[in-house]
Amino acid sequence: MSYYVDEKGYYGEFGGAYIPEMLYPNTEELRQNYLEIMAAPSFKEEFHQLLKDYVGRPTPLYFAERLSNKYNTKIYLKREDLNHTGAHKVNNTIGQILMAKKLGKNRIIAETGAGQHGVATATVCALMGIECVVYMGEVDIARQAPNVARMKMLGAEVRPALSGSRTLKDATNEAIRDWINNPVDTHYIIGSVVGPHPYPDMVARFQSVISEEIKAQLLEKEGRKNPDYVVACVGGGSNAAGAYYHFLDTPEVGIIAVEAAGKGIHSGESAATSALGKVGIIHGSKTLLMQTPDGQITEPYSISAGLDYPGVGPLHAHLFKSGRGEFISITDDEAMTAGLTLCQLEGIIPAIESSHGLAILEQRKFKSDDIVVMNLSGRGDKDLQNYIDYFKL
Numbered sequence: 342m343s344y345y346v347d348e349k350g351y352y353g354e355f356g357g358a359y360i361p362e363m364l365y366p367n368t369e370e371l372r373q374n375y376l377e378i379m380a381a382p383s384f385k386e387e388f389h390q391l392l393k394d395y396v397g398r399p400t401p402l403y404f405a406e407r408l409s410n411k412y413n414t415k416i417y418l419k420r421e422d423l424n425h426t427g428a429h430k431v432n433n434t435i436g437q438i439l440m441a442k443k444l445g446k447n448r449i450i451a452e453t454g455a456g457q458h459g460v461a462t463a464t465v466c467a468l469m470g471i472e473c474v475v476y477m478g479e480v481d482i483a484r485q486a487p488n489v490a491r492m493k494m495l496g497a498e499v500r501p502a503l504s505g506s507r508t509l510k511d512a513t514n515e516a517i518r519d520w521i522n523n524p525v526d527t528h529y530i531i532g533s534v535v536g537p538h539p540y541p542d543m544v545a546r547f548q549s550v551i552s553e554e555i556k557a558q559l560l561e562k563e564g565r566k567n568p569d570y571v572v573a574c575v576g577g578g579s580n581a582a583g584a585y586y587h588f589l590d591t592p593e594v595g596i597i598a599v600e601a602a603g604k605g606i607h608s609g610e611s612a613a614t615s616a617l618g619k620v621g622i623i624h625g626s627k628t629l630l631m632q633t634p635d636g637q638i639t640e641p642y643s644i645s646a647g648l649d650y651p652g653v654g655p656l657h658a659h660l661f662k663s664g665r666g667e668f669i670s671i672t673d674d675e676a677m678t679a680g681l682t683l684c685q686l687e688g689i690i691p692a693i694e695s696s697h698g699l700a701i702l703e704q705r706k707f708k709s710d711d712i713v714v715m716n717l718s719g720r721g722d723k724d725l726q727n728y729i730d731y732f733k734l
């Protein structure tokens with residue numbers, strides 16, 4: 342069984358491009374060109390040069406000794422939090438802004454939840470001198486205020502999404518609406534491995550630099566390329582897709598995906614898609630999503646804006662359905678506690694999204710000689726107010 346996308350844009354039964362006719366020319370233009378553009382030596386060179394000199398890659402693979410001692414296993418942290426702009430999102434936006442330029446686009450739109458993707462998009466637009474509009478749910482605008490200010494400073498216009506739960510799903514709806522109205526000059530930089538084909542594959546390829554580096558760094562540190570497990574949190578699934586990418590067809594490497602259980606899987610306030618989702622279509626992709634018995638999308642909830650999404654990318658739906666991936670759900674409380682533990686044991690303040698990944702260490706036991714790579718997708722600066730409120734600091 343393959344875990345990579347097929348020619349029609351499917352991962353097993355999931356994926357495809359379920360889009361309104363008006364969007365067909367946009368996605369078709371991208372589908373026909375993306376692989377060729379990405380394979381061109383000049384594109385690769387510019388992408389990797391920017392990742393190195395502008396983003397600061399490779400990010401370290403850090404052996405977390407005190408955390409390892411606490412949980413009696415060998416834990417490495419892949420430090421995506423050290424990227425310019427504070428998370429993995431910038432790997433993808435660097436790739437997509439270069440793609441947009443190759444396609445001759447002069448206006449960029451994006452959606453954002455935690456604001457990390459919005460900041461990463463505003464950043465590359467400033468870098469290239471291209472107009473940028475970011476859609477963001479009104480609720481997320483309130484809980485991620487520092488990132489809203491950063492986007493504005495970088496010259497982007499932040500447009501609030503006022504419908505539904507006023508979070509990531511609704512921001513995505515608004516961005517798609519904009520793209521339908523501006524099909525010729527605008528490129529939509531989707532921020533995760535979601536959306537119609539070829540987005541999930543294109544974004545996974547840009548993020549795959551994470552697992553490419555893990556392999557080389559582990560070889561240097563441990564004399565072997567493959568860890569026993571790779572762990573990542575899953576909102577739409579882009580940091581996870583990047584961390585898993587080069588291990589997907591290596592069954593000895595366990596893949597662990599961590600979702601947000603919010604106030605509890607069955608509390609009615611959760612974003613645990615694998616536990617609660619059924620097959621359906623969201624934002625142009627056939628995947629697992631949380632829905633009512635008559636197929637209306639359920640409003641998700643998580644303390645973490647980046648994980649507050651009612652679906653997962655089609656790759657992750659396939660990893661779940663096929664059993665290749667192990668899926669674990671973590672509550673708000675478990676994530677916040679794990680975030681504080683990392684601060685106090687390693688001196689690293691993680692994004693709340695990343696704290697969900699760390700929290701599995703309390704419940705998922707590993708052998709003492711297992712090598713567990715945790716993808717630390719982002720830093721906690723944007724979440725400071727949430728941490729302050731939660732711990733009454």
Ligand SMILES: Cc1ncc(COP(=O)(O)O)c(C=O)c1O
Nearest residue numbers: 457576577578579580647694719
């Ligand atoms: C730090 C961080 N981690 C994880 C995510 C979740 O996104 P994804 O599942 O695409 O990696 C986000 C989204 O905003 C984020 O900011």
